[in-house]
Amino acid sequence: MNIKMIMYLISWILKIEAAFMIPPLLIAIAGKEREAFTGFLAAIIVTLIMSAIISFNKPQKYIFYAREGFVTVALSWILMSFFGCLPFYISGQIPGLINSFFETVSGFTTTGSSILTEIETLDRSILYWRSFTNWLGGMGVLVFLLAIIPLTKGKGHSLHLLRAESPGPVVDKLVPKLQKSAKLLYGIYVTLTVVQMVLLMAGGMPGFDSVVASFSTAGTGGFAIKNASIAAYDNYYMQSVVTVFMVLFGINFNVFYLILAGEFSAAFRNEELKVYLGILFTAIAVITLNTRSFYNGWFDAFHHAAFQSASIMTTTGFATVNFDLWPELSRYILIMLMFVGACAGSTGGGIKISRIIILFKSLKIEIEKMMHPNSVKVVKLNKKTITEPTIRGVNVFMIAYTAIVVFSILIISVDNFSFETTVTSVIACINNIGPGLDMVGPSGNFSEFSDVSKLVLCMNMLLGRLEIFPLIMLFAPSTWKQSAR
Amino acid sequence: MNIKMIMYLISWILKIEAAFMIPPLLIAIAGKEREAFTGFLAAIIVTLIMSAIISFNKPQKYIFYAREGFVTVALSWILMSFFGCLPFYISGQIPGLINSFFETVSGFTTTGSSILTEIETLDRSILYWRSFTNWLGGMGVLVFLLAIIPLTKGKGHSLHLLRAESPGPVVDKLVPKLQKSAKLLYGIYVTLTVVQMVLLMAGGMPGFDSVVASFSTAGTGGFAIKNASIAAYDNYYMQSVVTVFMVLFGINFNVFYLILAGEFSAAFRNEELKVYLGILFTAIAVITLNTRSFYNGWFDAFHHAAFQSASIMTTTGFATVNFDLWPELSRYILIMLMFVGACAGSTGGGIKISRIIILFKSLKIEIEKMMHPNSVKVVKLNKKTITEPTIRGVNVFMIAYTAIVVFSILIISVDNFSFETTVTSVIACINNIGPGLDMVGPSGNFSEFSDVSKLVLCMNMLLGRLEIFPLIMLFAPSTWKQSAR
Numbered sequence: 025m026n027i028k029m030i031m032y033l034i035s036w037i038l039k040i041e042a043a044f045m046i047p048p049l050l051i052a053i054a055g056k057e058r059e060a061f062t063g064f065l066a067a068i069i070v071t072l073i074m075s076a077i078i079s080f081n082k083p084q085k086y087i088f089y090a091r092e093g094f095v096t097v098a099l100s101w102i103l104m105s106f107f108g109c110l111p112f113y114i115s116g117q118i119p120g121l122i123n124s125f126f127e128t129v130s131g132f133t134t135t136g137s138s139i140l141t142e143i144e145t146l147d148r149s150i151l152y153w154r155s156f157t158n159w160l161g162g163m164g165v166l167v168f169l170l171a172i173i174p175l176t177k178g179k180g181h182s183l184h185l186l187r188a189e190s191p192g193p194v195v196d197k198l199v200p201k202l203q204k205s206a207k208l209l210y211g212i213y214v215t216l217t218v219v220q221m222v223l224l225m226a227g228g229m230p231g232f233d234s235v236v237a238s239f240s241t242a243g244t245g246g247f248a249i250k251n252a253s254i255a256a257y258d259n260y261y262m263q264s265v266v267t268v269f270m271v272l273f274g275i276n277f278n279v280f281y282l283i284l285a286g287e288f289s290a291a292f293r294n295e296e297l298k299v300y301l302g303i304l305f306t307a308i309a310v311i312t313l314n315t316r317s318f319y320n321g322w323f324d325a326f327h328h329a330a331f332q333s334a335s336i337m338t339t340t341g342f343a344t345v346n347f348d349l350w351p352e353l354s355r356y357i358l359i360m361l362m363f364v365g366a367c368a369g370s371t372g373g374g375i376k377i378s379r380i381i382i383l384f385k386s387l388k389i390e391i392e393k394m395m396h397p398n399s400v401k402v403v404k405l406n407k408k409t410i411t412e413p414t415i416r417g418v419n420v421f422m423i424a425y426t427a428i429v430v431f432s433i434l435i436i437s438v439d440n441f442s443f444e445t446t447v448t449s450v451i452a453c454i455n456n457i458g459p460g461l462d463m464v465g466p467s468g469n470f471s472e473f474s475d476v477s478k479l480v481l482c483m484n485m486l487l488g489r490l491e492i493f494p495l496i497m498l499f500a501p502s503t504w505k506q507s508a509r
Numbered sequence: 510m511n512i513k514m515i516m517y518l519i520s521w522i523l524k525i526e527a528a529f530m531i532p533p534l535l536i537a538i539a540g541k542e543r544e545a546f547t548g549f550l551a552a553i554i555v556t557l558i559m560s561a562i563i564s565f566n567k568p569q570k571y572i573f574y575a576r577e578g579f580v581t582v583a584l585s586w587i588l589m590s591f592f593g594c595l596p597f598y599i600s601g602q603i604p605g606l607i608n609s610f611f612e613t614v615s616g617f618t619t620t621g622s623s624i625l626t627e628i629e630t631l632d633r634s635i636l637y638w639r640s641f642t643n644w645l646g647g648m649g650v651l652v653f654l655l656a657i658i659p660l661t662k663g664k665g666h667s668l669h670l671l672r673a674e675s676p677g678p679v680v681d682k683l684v685p686k687l688q689k690s691a692k693l694l695y696g697i698y699v700t701l702t703v704v705q706m707v708l709l710m711a712g713g714m715p716g717f718d719s720v721v722a723s724f725s726t727a728g729t730g731g732f733a734i735k736n737a738s739i740a741a742y743d744n745y746y747m748q749s750v751v752t753v754f755m756v757l758f759g760i761n762f763n764v765f766y767l768i769l770a771g772e773f774s775a776a777f778r779n780e781e782l783k784v785y786l787g788i789l790f791t792a793i794a795v796i797t798l799n800t801r802s803f804y805n806g807w808f809d810a811f812h813h814a815a816f817q818s819a820s821i822m823t824t825t826g827f828a829t830v831n832f833d834l835w836p837e838l839s840r841y842i843l844i845m846l847m848f849v850g851a852c853a854g855s856t857g858g859g860i861k862i863s864r865i866i867i868l869f870k871s872l873k874i875e876i877e878k879m880m881h882p883n884s885v886k887v888v889k890l891n892k893k894t895i896t897e898p899t900i901r902g903v904n905v906f907m908i909a910y911t912a913i914v915v916f917s918i919l920i921i922s923v924d925n926f927s928f929e930t931t932v933t934s935v936i937a938c939i940n941n942i943g944p945g946l947d948m949v950g951p952s953g954n955f956s957e958f959s960d961v962s963k964l965v966l967c968m969n970m971l972l973g974r975l976e977i978f979p980l981i982m983l984f985a986p987s988t989w990k991q992s993a994r
Binding site: 090091094351352353355356357360363383384386387390391392394395397416417419420422423424427430433434437438439440441443444446447461493496497500502503 | 575576579836837838840841842845848868869871872875876877879880882901902904905907908909912915918919922923924925926928929931932946978981982985987988
């Protein structure tokens with residue numbers, strides 16, 4: 025295990041994090057937010073000191089395997105969440121270290137679950153940082169690092185880092201050079217975010233609100249700065265802009281790249297995109313029919329069905345209505361969407377559409393093999409053959425995912441909340457949604473859980489965002505045992 | 510598709526079913542149960558006529574592939590359930606055809622879910638038949654057919670039938686000759702059932718009650734003849750006998766065969782047995798601690814924890830207490846046990862221990878492969894290598910299983926019952942448990958569901974008992990398209 029190289033990369037991550045704390049520091053100065061100012065200043069200093077300490081030993085070797093990639097990603101996300109929570113904790117705006125950590129993990133993992141019962145009284149600099157964690161976590165911090173820093177020495181680390189941090193069963197490089205890929209991804213990401221900000225402001229949303237709402241939408245995080253979430257902006261136009269951008273940020277960014285490159289037919293032939301939109305529109309249609317009587321007319325029902333389906337499926341978690349009050353069928357469709365999630369290579373979480381497609385296609389082929397043992401069909405996605413190791417990887421992901429959900433539910437059940445609360449809190453966290461049902465529904469929050477449960481849910485959020493394996497690697501004894509190699 | 514051969518086998522199944530209706534017919538005569546007598550007589554006549562009609566065309570070819578095996582098994586279980594429900598329906602003791610069918614499917618699949626709100630007023634012949642369906646379904650009807658009838662013409666059908674009907678990812682033949690295997694299995698089954706009857710009678714349970722309770726225990730079905738289930742026999746000895754026999758019937762019958770053959774060390778080295786008992790004893794220990802305050806002392810808590818854990822894990826579904834009132838942790842442990850289920854090759858349902866073992870072992874190996882791509886470890890169970898196709902089969906089973914659970918929950922949610930009711934009704938049916946939680950808890954029943962939901966749950970029970978694929982084959986167009994082959 026090349027620990028020095030890992031430390032070197034993490035020291036960079038911490039430097040970047042400290043740099044990103046400067047805008048909220050300036051907001052705190054401008055708004056004369058004394059506690060928040062102290063919080064950000066102290067956090068920046070502590071983070072930089074830590075970065076300096078771990079970068080003290082420069083790496084001599086640049087050998088970097090998949091193992092190192094997994095461990096780097098897992099460690100950076102944990103440390104980033106720890107140092108990122110310091111402004112909340114030191115400023116005293118969020119009570120207690122575990123609560124501050126929970127809120128930050130929830131932010132970086134783009135979950136959006138909150139332990140706050142009252143959001144609107146927080147300082148603006150704190151609200152900015154909270155929503156910004158959604159944005160930064162959405163595209164991935166190591167991808168950002170790859171985009172801005174020329175890590176030319178050695179080879180392999182870029183690909184291994186991208187693989188370990190990017191969501192989905194396979195990672196497509198947009199262009200042959202990885203750094204260029206990373207830059208393109210962030211370019212698309214920034215552009216879409218800015219377009220949403222402008223559209224929201226054009227509709228009359230206050231500037232600050234537009235910026236933070238766009239951060240949380242882009243990362244499919246869902247942190248809002250109003251207690252009522254997006255329902256606070258009681259305006260069809262604004263809510264619809266958010267709906268459309270949630271859907272956009274749930275799409276595989278390769279599709280946007282193809283569109284930019286002028287390859288429209290390739291973009292729209294994308295199987296994952298078709299299935300994603302197919303499931304989304306079906307869900308919207310059924311929920312519109314099912315909740316018709318709750319709203320004033322078909323359009324209103326459709327509007328909220330579309331917003332809520334997009335919000336849950338893209339794992340954003342914004343709310344315009346309390347869907348916990350909907351009929352059972354609509355609630356179950358939302359739970360199903362929680363599991364399905366968004367496209368691979370998007371900022372959304374969940375199991376991911378491409379995994380679902382691969383699972384169903386391999387199911388079909390295996391059933392044919394049972395009937396016709398000599399059948400030699402293979403699983404294809406976008407006309408490319410999916411290799412056996414990828415299919416096994418998807419299956420293994422599902423096994424680990426299920427096991428984690430089951431054990432997490434068992435631990436959290438000790439808190440003795442309702443069946444819906446316990447089950448959906450785990451589902452909402454591992455799939456990086458935000459709200460669940462009942463106590464953790466859109467009008468509730470996660471504050472009542474015990475510290476143990478909160479830490480388990482933090483672990484779930486990280487496992488969900490990093491797609492399980494980096495964290496398993498980090499804690500597997502065999503990863504460390506053979507470090508002498 | 511060799512339809513004539515399939516019909517020939519099914520005509521035998523129906524003959525056997527008609528023969529098994531004679532004992533309850535005699536009970537009806539002895540007890541002067543007029544409606545029940547009419548019901549059984551009419552059912553026997555109709556079943557025999559049907560059998561005669563479909564056996565009219567004798568098969569000329571004895572070609573029999575896996576496809577034919579799956580289709581035969583799926584069709585026989587559906588037809589068996591239909592003709593088996595006629596006594597309930599014609600006698601009028603169970604209201605309506607769908608309710609009668611539900612109760613019979615629940616019986617044959619050894620689920621034990623009931624739509625009856627009042628059990629004790631039923632005629633004894635009806636109660637006998639209801640519990641007997643549990644017993645017959647437990648070991649499998651085609652296995653019984655193989656045991657008693659020398660189907661020597663042609664080859665392959667015995668193995669394909671056994672494979673399609675027996676639970677678990679792999680089927681071990683006990684002895685080289687299949688018919689002898691089937692006889693041995695039924696021999697062990699009958700012996701254990703009789704021993705339980707004798708032990709219950711020795712403890713003072715009435716003769717009739719002992720017989721039917723043993724039928725339902727042996728099949729891990731769980732139909733009781735008292736509204737309070739086994740709680741009606743308020744006696745530590747009787748309840749403990751039932752506990753022990755539930756655990757025994759959840760063990761892979763190969764273990765009993767090995768013990769009979771004097772190979773004790775091989776029997777007790779069985780990995781599945783160790784994991785089965787390990788999970789069971791852990792569950793009992795945690796539930797005892799967790800429910801201690803509900804009962805008079807540690808022994809009482811342990812007694813009920815043991816009974817209930819064994820009942821749920823073996824998918825029997827008997828109750829001595831209303832576990833729906835237990836704390837959340839204990840309830841979730843029971844839900845987890847519902848999924849885990851019993852050993853492959855036992856009469857129990859669920860996912861099966863051996864599948865869980867294979868899933869976890871392949872998870873471990875795949876994670877090692879991620880770290881050390883050149884690793885060449887394979888999955889082993891009881892020191893035998895599990896082949897790639899078997900592992901794929903287990904994965905495919907899990908995909909299909911999950912998809913069925915999700916879609917069933919969506920359909921049933923239209924009935925708008927509570928989250929717990931809807932989710933656990935599907936879990937209890939597909940895993941062939943019987944009771945779930947809330948409305949379908951141990952003191953509840955399935956009567957309130959709509960007809961659509963009842964049929965979906967019937968399908969779930971059959972899918973669970975036959976382990977999904979036979980029914981998928983039956984309804985897959987490609988099974989029938991190529992019948993010209």
